[in-house]
Amino acid sequence: MTTNSEGPTPRSLRVAHLTTVDMSLALLLGTELSVDVEAGHEVVGISAPGPYVERVAALGVTHVPVRTLTRSWAPASDLAAFRDLFTTIRSLDLDVLHTHNPKTGVMGRIAGRLAGVPVVVNTCHGLWARPEDSLAKRAFVYGLEGIAARFSDYELFQNAADEATLRPALRRGRHRVVGNGVDLVRFTPDPAGGRRVRAELGVADDELLVGTIGRRVREKGLEEFAEATSALADRATFVWVGPEDGTDAAAGTARTTGIRFVDERTDMPAVYSALDVFVLASYREGFSRAAMEAAACGVPTVLTDIRGCREVGDDGIHLRLVPPGDGRALASVVAELLEDPALRERLGAAARERALAHFDQRAVAAVSLQTYREVAQRKGLEAAARDDRVTVLHVLPADLDRGAQVYAGRLRDALATDPEQRHLAVTLFEGPPAALRADLGLGVPSGGLRRSGFDTRAVRALRRAVREERADVVVAHGGEPLKYCVAAAGRARVVYYKVGLSSAELARPSRRRLYRFLSGRSARVVAVSGSIAEQVHEVLGVPRSKVSVIPNGRDPGTYHPPTDGDVRAEPPxxxxxxxxxxxxxxxxxxxxxxxxxxxxxxxxxxxxxxxxxxxxxxxxxxxxxxxxxxxxxxxxxxxxxxxxxxxxxxxxxxxxxxxxxxxxxxxxxxxxxxxxxxxxxxxxxxxxxxxxxxxxxxxxxxxxxxxxxxxxxxxxxxxxxxxxxxxxTVEATATQWRRLVADLTEKAVPAAGQGPIL
Known part of the structure; x- marks a missing residue:
């Protein structure tokens, strides 16, 4: 560990990302590779060589080819590819191997563990068996993924449905849903570029243009897109942008009359902006990147109703969903959008708002970096990674789509790259992922013990998390987690974040005595407002010197005044x-x-x-x-x-x-x-x-x-x-949390941002 005026810098890691082909490194993982490089790590991309190697190198990444890797499955050649992959990984002296894609995800996890890589992490970009596939295929795919997961240290999932499917085979506390994202700086509406692309395609200003983006394979909905093209040829021009794929021989025989095929382009924001409607008729997705890119560019979208597409938005609000494999339904919904400019405008605007709020690839990449550090620290791999930052656990009862969880998650994200502090979100009780996206889900069953007021299992689970994460500060977001934090914190300092004015509850003598005791055991009580601060002092008897005020915060990128396309309603x-x-x-x-x-x-x-x-x-x-x-x-x-x-x-x-x-x-x-x-x-x-x-x-x-x-x-x-x-804003309140933690742990934080507003 070295230090400078900017704070301590963790040891540089040698990180490799493994995919089947170089196109995935450049297009699927470009932002994640850039974030790893910016963090000071030595980054390697492993894949079969191809036309994208130069683009990978331009990111500051060393490309290492494994020429025997292919997308298609063939036992004899795959055995040779596994041997070459194992030899390559062992020769690179890696600290971290991060695997991607179905085939290299399976092969890479096993080869990485056998080659002795200290940290092996896998991202599931989409299970390659669909719920409607045969039982034999699903058993084979899920079984193979379950076996491969036993060779990794941590599993990251782009959608919750895939995590739920594989959960019986996953190790408790070693997996999380991270979502997906795109480069929101690059993917933004480009009207001028869109007009240029339309001119190049020979599409007039008054013509409607429907397009899809992706490899030219049947599983991307080639036949259904062709059926919609045939049905609506008199209403719009239909274009497919993307390369041919030699792995799908059936794609060459599919009926594609009327579709204009365009080879891959590099000016994708302009291509999306040229479209009046974006379509993705895919059968299988992990978390559709093309759909997120279209959303970020403000293009109305029609997607198939499958996992990996449903996560992009809500039907009728941000996009439209149609059944997979149903060309007639696809044509009907596309026709609806073609006939209704106002609907297209509304869906496009809502899609862009959602993209700005939820689809930032840099935030997803930051989670990967955090996962590397957590795994290395848990395994005691000081040679691989040492994180001497102050660790703060933000503890909530469960993950819900409620204000407390939204704020805690955004606070954690705002502090994700802090050089001095590491903030993690923790949930005590089991439940599906929601707004918080917890870093540590302790998964304690929610039953009679919890309803009785105190579940000792939650104490044990939280105490173990505090010990394993070497937490310095534990923040209880609300009264329920405060009981568990005080009981489990050990040497960690407890902070009670009081967000509600529960006067009726505190009027009960027994409850008042309990919370006076718990507040007294806290190193600091943080009130969300001046009224709460007064209650903490007057009712709970906490000295004013131990009470701070840190207000709630929201994202000004999501909540902002009307823009040129927005108007206040009339009548008001x-x-x-x-x-x-x-x-x-x-x-x-x-x-x-x-x-x-x-x-x-x-x-x-x-x-x-x-x-x-x-x-x-x-x-x-x-x-x-x-x-x-x-x-x-x-x-x-x-x-x-x-x-x-x-x-x-x-x-x-x-x-x-x-x-x-x-x-x-x-x-x-x-x-x-x-x-x-x-x-x-x-x-x-x-x-x-x-x-x-x-x-x-x-x-x-x-x-x-x-x-x-x-x-x-x-x-x-x-x-x-x-x-x-x-x-x-979240950023302003995050600065106040940084100062509070620094004060409690006696580590100075440079002055920045706004202070309390009492």
Whole structure:
């Protein structure tokens, strides 16, 4: 380990990525190879040689050829390829071997372990057997993958369905779902490039162009694409961009009349931008890269309803899904898009928003680097890798699509490349992957012991994780994990991150005594807002010197004001976003709308969210013309459409309402009840209105003030955006967490970013 003014630098590793062909290294893994090089590691790419070797070398990667590697399976030649691969790997003196693709994933894991590589990691880019395949094929594929997994130290999966399929064969705690991504700097809408590509293809401006990108093989949906081409030849031009593939002899006999075939191009953002509709009719995908690239370029997409495509987005919101192998259904949905420009525009915009929020390849690559370090450290391989950074475990009960998990995951991602600190997300209890994407899922069954209030199995599992990860700090995100953190932390410092104002709960003497004790055992209590900080001091008796305030944060790339393609709704839209449960007081929102209707105010109103009160609200909402939208994934778009956000939560039920930050970053003024944490976000009269009375007529009066004065709405929205951008982004709060951890562990952190906003 060496140190300099920038902080300690982990020892350089010799890392090899193994694929079948060089095209996969250049196109599939280009960003991951670049991230490894930028991290200071010596990077090797192993594959059969081909036309992409120069592009691999241009990344700063040494290419090592294994000429006997092929995509197709043939026992005799594969035996020779395995021998050559084993000899090559053993000669390279690697620290890490990272295998990819079905064939090299199996061969490489076994060869790497036999060759004595200290760290062997595999990424499953898609199982090569589909659920509808024969039992014999599925048993062979899943069995072979299960055997190969026993030779690796860690398994990374691009989609949760593949992980679930192989889970019985995987070692507990040695696998995770990482998703997939693309280069979001490169893949962005390119209208000028799109016009140039259309001109080169001879496609007029008023013609519609439908295209697919990929190798010319049947499993990419060649026959179904041809069927759609034949059915819609009079409505659009159909183009297939990608090389021929000699491994699929049947592809050459498929009926492809009407399709214009174009060899592979290097200006892919321009190619995507030339398309009116992108189609991928594939039978099998791990996590479709081409679909993510199209989404990042803002192109409406039609994909097959298979694992690896479903993860790209939701049907009808970000894209359209059709059954695999059904050319008629594909043609029908493509025709729907060709006939509806507004639908194409809406799907394209939603797809790009999702790509920016979820498909960053650099974040996926950072997880791979983190995995190498974790495995090396667990195995005690000081010669292979030594990570002397401060380790912080962020502990949550389970992975859910809720605000706490979203924030913890984004906080972890924002600190992923920190030179001084290593932040990992941990879940205690079993459950499917969700917003958090936990680094360590302890998988304790959630049953009677948990419901009783304390599960000793969770204590043992967390204590083992603290020991194996050599944790310095353990952060309990909420009251439930605090019990386990205090019991399991050992020498690690415990931080209690208190995000909710549970006054009713703490009114019970037994609960108050418990949390006073647990808070007293914590090295620091971090409150999400000033109101929470006061409760921690007054009710739990924590000295003010041990209380810090670090607010919630959101991503300004996801939540931003309207752009050129966005407009505020007319008549103006008053929006509610939150769970339909008593603490959020959704009935008060309807009271306000009723008051506004009685005044003759011209407006639209909608409520986003679900919960136990929905059924009881439905009839009155219909009467008042309020649309109940349910759970939505396009909240950022709705905030850009609305004119006012109305929050009606009861005083003692919030900590810091995240939706207020989302609205502020979106340039949307708010009218709010005086719930806990609201004033940490909203400056009354400057970025919105806070109504202490909570009466519907007072809230309605403030809404009217904003609806009647567009200039005031815009000015308040601009000030809200400026305030939230300065103090309430994930990056800003990540800086405060870095400082807190540095203070607890007595390791200085250079000053940067914003401090607390009390």
């Amino acid at each position: 839209l008053v929006l509610f976003v939150g769970q339909l449960e008593p603490g959020k007081q959704p009935g008060l929102f309807l009271d306000v709308i009723a008051d506004l209707r009685s005044r003759g105010v011209d407006l639209e109103a909608a409520m986003v969210g679900d919960g136990p009160l929905r059924a009881g609200l439905a009839q009155r909402a219909r009467t008042l013309g309020v649309e109940l939208l349910g759970v939505r994934t396009d909240v950022p778009d709705l905030l850009r459409t609305a004119s006012v956000l109305l929050l009606t939560s009861a005083a003692a039920t919030e900590g810091m309402p995240g939706v207020l930050i989302e609205a502020g970053l979106s340039g949307l003024p708010v009218v709010s009840s005086d719930a806990a944490g609201v004033r940490d976000v909203v400056i009354d009269g400057e970025t919105g209105f806070v109504c202490p009375s909570g009466r519907p007529e007072d809230l309605a009066h403030r809404v009217v003030e904003l609806l009647e004065d567009a200039g005031r709405r815009t000015a308040m929205g601009d000030r809200a955006r400026a305030r939230c951008s300065a103090h309430l």
